Amino acid sequence: xxxxxxxxxxxxxxxxxxxxxxxxxxxxxxxxxxxxxxxxxxxxxxxxxxxxxxxxxxxxxxxxxxxxxxxxxxxxxxxxxxxxxxxxxxxxxxxxxxxxxxxxxxxxxxxxxxxxxxxxxxxxxxxxxxxxxxxxxxxxxxxxxxxxxxxxxxxxxxxxxxxxxxxxxxxxxxxxxxxxxxxxxxxxxxxxxxxxxxxxxxxxxxxxxxxxxxxxxxxxxxxxxxxxxxxxxxxxxxxxxxxxxxxxxxxxxxxxxxxxxxxxxxxxxxxxxxxxxxxxxxxxxxxxxxxxxxxxxxxxxxxxx
Amino acid sequence: xxxxxxxxxxxxxxxxxxxxxxxxxxxxxxxxxxxxxxxxxxxxxxxxxxxxxxxxxxxxxxxxxxxxxxxxxxxxxxxxxxxxxxxxxxxxxxxxxxxxxxxxxxxxxxxxxxxxxxxxxxxxxxxxxxxxxxxxxxxxxxxxxxxxxxxxxxxxxxxxxxxxxxxxxxxxxxxxxxxxxxxxxxxxxxxxxxxxxxxxxxxxxxxxxxxxxxxxxxxxxxxxxxxxxxxxxxxxxxxxxxxxxxxxxxxxxxxxxxxxxxxxxxxxxxxxxxxxxxxxxxxxxxxxxxxxxxxxxxxxxxxxxxxxxxxxxxxxxxxxxxxxxxxxxxxxxxxxxxxxxxxxxxxxxxxxxxxxxxxxxxxxxxxxxxxxxxxxxxxxxxxxxxxxxxxxxxxxxxxxxxxxxxxxxxxxxxxxxxxxxxxxxxxxxxxxxxxxxxxxxxxxxxxxxxxxxxxxxxxxxxxxxxxxxxxxxxxxxxxxxxxxxxxxxxxxx
Numbered sequence: 001x002x003x004x005x006x007x008x009x010x011x012x013x014x015x016x017x018x019x020x021x022x023x024x025x026x027x028x029x030x031x032x033x034x035x036x037x038x039x040x041x042x043x044x045x046x047x048x049x050x051x052x053x054x055x056x057x058x059x060x061x062x063x064x065x066x067x068x069x070x071x072x073x074x075x076x077x078x079x080x081x082x083x084x085x086x087x088x089x090x091x092x093x094x095x096x097x098x099x100x101x102x103x104x105x106x107x108x109x110x111x112x113x114x115x116x117x118x119x120x121x122x123x124x125x126x127x128x129x130x131x132x133x134x135x136x137x138x139x140x141x142x143x144x145x146x147x148x149x150x151x152x153x154x155x156x157x158x159x160x161x162x163x164x165x166x167x168x169x170x171x172x173x174x175x176x177x178x179x180x181x182x183x184x185x186x187x188x189x190x191x192x193x194x195x196x197x198x199x200x201x202x203x204x205x206x207x208x209x210x211x212x213x214x215x216x217x218x219x220x221x222x223x224x225x226x227x228x229x230x231x232x233x234x235x236x237x238x239x240x241x242x243x244x245x246x247x248x249x250x251x252x253x254x255x256x257x258x259x260x261x262x263x264x265x266x267x268x269x270x271x272x273x274x275x276x277x278x279x280x281x282x283x284x285x286x287x288x289x290x291x292x293x294x295x296x297x298x299x300x301x302x303x304x305x
Numbered sequence: 306x307x308x309x310x311x312x313x314x315x316x317x318x319x320x321x322x323x324x325x326x327x328x329x330x331x332x333x334x335x336x337x338x339x340x341x342x343x344x345x346x347x348x349x350x351x352x353x354x355x356x357x358x359x360x361x362x363x364x365x366x367x368x369x370x371x372x373x374x375x376x377x378x379x380x381x382x383x384x385x386x387x388x389x390x391x392x393x394x395x396x397x398x399x400x401x402x403x404x405x406x407x408x409x410x411x412x413x414x415x416x417x418x419x420x421x422x423x424x425x426x427x428x429x430x431x432x433x434x435x436x437x438x439x440x441x442x443x444x445x446x447x448x449x450x451x452x453x454x455x456x457x458x459x460x461x462x463x464x465x466x467x468x469x470x471x472x473x474x475x476x477x478x479x480x481x482x483x484x485x486x487x488x489x490x491x492x493x494x495x496x497x498x499x500x501x502x503x504x505x506x507x508x509x510x511x512x513x514x515x516x517x518x519x520x521x522x523x524x525x526x527x528x529x530x531x532x533x534x535x536x537x538x539x540x541x542x543x544x545x546x547x548x549x550x551x552x553x554x555x556x557x558x559x560x561x562x563x564x565x566x567x568x569x570x571x572x573x574x575x576x577x578x579x580x581x582x583x584x585x586x587x588x589x590x591x592x593x594x595x596x597x598x599x600x601x602x603x604x605x606x607x608x609x610x611x612x613x614x615x616x617x618x619x620x621x622x623x624x625x626x627x628x629x630x631x632x633x634x635x636x637x638x639x640x641x642x643x644x645x646x647x648x649x650x651x652x653x654x655x656x657x658x659x660x661x662x663x664x665x666x667x668x669x670x671x672x673x674x675x676x677x678x679x680x681x682x683x684x685x686x687x688x689x690x691x692x693x694x695x696x697x698x699x700x701x702x703x704x705x706x707x708x709x710x711x712x713x714x715x716x717x718x719x720x721x722x723x724x725x726x727x728x729x730x731x732x733x734x735x736x737x738x739x740x741x742x743x744x745x746x747x748x749x750x751x752x753x754x755x756x757x758x759x760x761x762x763x764x765x766x767x768x769x770x771x772x773x774x775x776x777x778x779x780x781x782x783x784x785x786x787x788x789x790x791x792x793x794x795x796x797x798x
Contacts, residue, residue, distance in 0.1 A: 048621070051625050052624070052625070053621050053798040054797035054798070070628075078625075080625060082625075083621065085617060088617060088619060089617070090325040090328075091324045095320065095324035099317045099320035100317070103313055103314060103316075103623075104626060105313050143622065
């Protein structure tokens with residue numbers, strides 16, 4: 001059976017706050033799935049529900065086709081990094097992994113392996129209380145990898161990592177996915193997932209906003225916009241608007257044109273005698289695409305825009 | 306199923322406990338606290354029980370009480386004495402009438418006695434140690450005591466012809482010539498007054514009267530019956546009232562102790578008791594006093610063992626690793642309970658061994674306080690039950706931590722539940738104080754006494770028995786564990 005995560009119509013409220021409001025999605029193996037949304041969108045709650053830690057008020061979450069609470073030796077099926085601070089400060093990294101290993105009958109040698117894999121082997125005997133946030137993240141990831149699980153849930157794994165660490169975790173996520181695992185990575189910063197995630201699940205206010213391939217999302221966000229540089233901005237804008245395009249000035253000598261293909265923009269400007277340079281198809285950044293998506297889903301959006 | 310069973314959960318929880326250095330240090334400190342405080346308390350305790358003895362010294366050097374009115378004659382070798390106890394007055398305390406074979410008239414010597422009581426049936430007893438209960442009969446009753454070689458057998462009968470055997474004892478160390486006869490006694494009344502932590506104990510002698518008829522002695526030579534009290538020798542002039550263990554003079558209206566014979570009917574009036582008479586103070590509980598501070602440290606580790614996980618959110622890692630949360634709770638209880646048991650057992654054992662010479666220096670010496678060893682059943686029982694009590698209390702602390710999820714609140718609650726009842730019940734009137742001990746975990750402190758419960762001491766833990774104390778702390782632990790179990794399964798982690 002293929003590893004999977006399936007979230008079905010999950011609703012969860014904490015007193016008066018609805019954290020997750022009828023969320024449904026599934027996560028496929030073999031790709032990195034980004035789980036994005038602003039702070040308070042319900043990402044962590046959803047992950048806790050998947051992990052059987054919080055009971056949903058409605059709906060259910062299945063891992064490998066089963067509710068988490070009925071999994072046997074769950075660490076060998078699901079690895080999770082939920083909170084990097086969740087380590088007793090008086091316990092060494094090695095001992096933290098050791099009790100986890102014992103609890104699921106995982107061989108002791110695995111502890112050494114994941115310590116090597118996450119690059120904290122040299123600090124293994126130090127008390128976790130003295131760890132930097134980045135080292136704690138690595139320890140949390142080591143704990144998630146301990147049982148060599150086919151399903152991985154990582155809540156904000158990039159938090160606190162140094163640039164070298166960020167490069168490392170991107171490579172790790174890609175290779176874990178390439179091995180056919182289910183990899184669900186949450187983040188509130190889209191840029192963190194740029195170039196890493198293949199698939200996106202975006203949530204806002206506990207609801208699903210998008211569930212699509214990253215490539216599709218980018219294409220949709222680009223909307224066939226064309227960018228052009230010209231020294232005669234005003235003339236160019238008039239010409240293009242008359243030709244049926246929607247034109248916006250994006251810089252001192254820069255225009256963005258919607259509704260006209262690149263060749264037509266080129267022809268119109270050439271015909272009007274307006275010099276231009278750098279005519280190119282606009283490629284939206286993931287950040288931009290995501291902002292478009294979540295505009296209405298942001299719980300605490302800045303006013304004045 | 307390797308790695309999925311309860312064993313794996315246990316192993317994980319044990320790993321958690323032993324890998325936090327502060328917890329391990331606290332566990333070791335609790336053991337040391339038990340020893341150090343035990344020695345400190347032992348060296349600051351004292352007694353004059355041996356200078357001012359209020360006991361007779363028994364055949365094995367132990368403190369006993371051996372007082373009764375005795376109609377007796379000497380019997381040499383084998384023989385049988387039979388008598389019917391016609392009436393036995395209930396003096397309100399423990400009264401008895403019966404037949405006795407004794408090594409002379411000295412208080413504290415060896416004996417075998419067959420006695421009947423107003424309410425407690427028939428007993429065959431010997432040398433302050435053996436007690437065989439034989440049926441519920443009371444006066445009028447026929448009694449028979451037979452000596453044949455080293456074996457002495459007691460019989461009882463309703464009619465003097467159909468006899469039932471009460472029991473037999475081997476009294477190999479009784480001499481060939483013994484005093485045989487009829488005896489009557491009645492235990493003194495103990496009056497305990499308590500006000501604001503001061504306990505005043507007074508004893509008042511009582512007398513009981515019994516009649517014996519159909520008296521028959523089948524022995525080598527039967528002579529005349531003599532009347533003597535058996536009584537602990539005292540410095541003051543010989544007491545004729547038959548009072549025993551009493552500090553005050555006899556009450557004026559009291560009848561006199563003694564034997565009156567008329568037409569083969571003996572009317573005997575006497576006071577006293579025949580039984581072990583150790584002082585109520587218990588050296589074992591003094592030596593184990595360090596358990597009181599020790600258990601506070603252990604209970605604190607018990608609470609932190611679970612609240613630290615809630616504080617740091619580590620409980621999520623725990624429940625993700627083992628979603629069967631009840632099992633995790635059970636594993637935590639077993640691990641922390643076992644650790645507390647072992648630490649108390651080790652600390653308590655060392656404290657008992659180390660305190661003995663210190664206590665002897667302070668007057669807790671033979672004969673009033675016989676030397677103890679860890680293998681004496683009452684001492685071993687006290688040590689094991691105290692360890693069990695501390696283990697259960699620590700489990701209670703752990704469960705309370707799970708329910709409250711807050712270290713300071715849980716630790717304070719446990720400490721208050723131990724300390725406040727101890728203070729209250731040593732101030733409050735006896736009956737209330739006993740109830741306080743029976744209703745709070747502090748009652749478990751009763752386990753550290755090797756001697757039976759008594760009301761004559763100010764120590765609140767002496768008022769109830771170890772079984773009652775263990776029961777109350779177990780109920781607290783069980784109820785709290787059940788609530789924790791229910792909450793842990795129901796609550797979001």
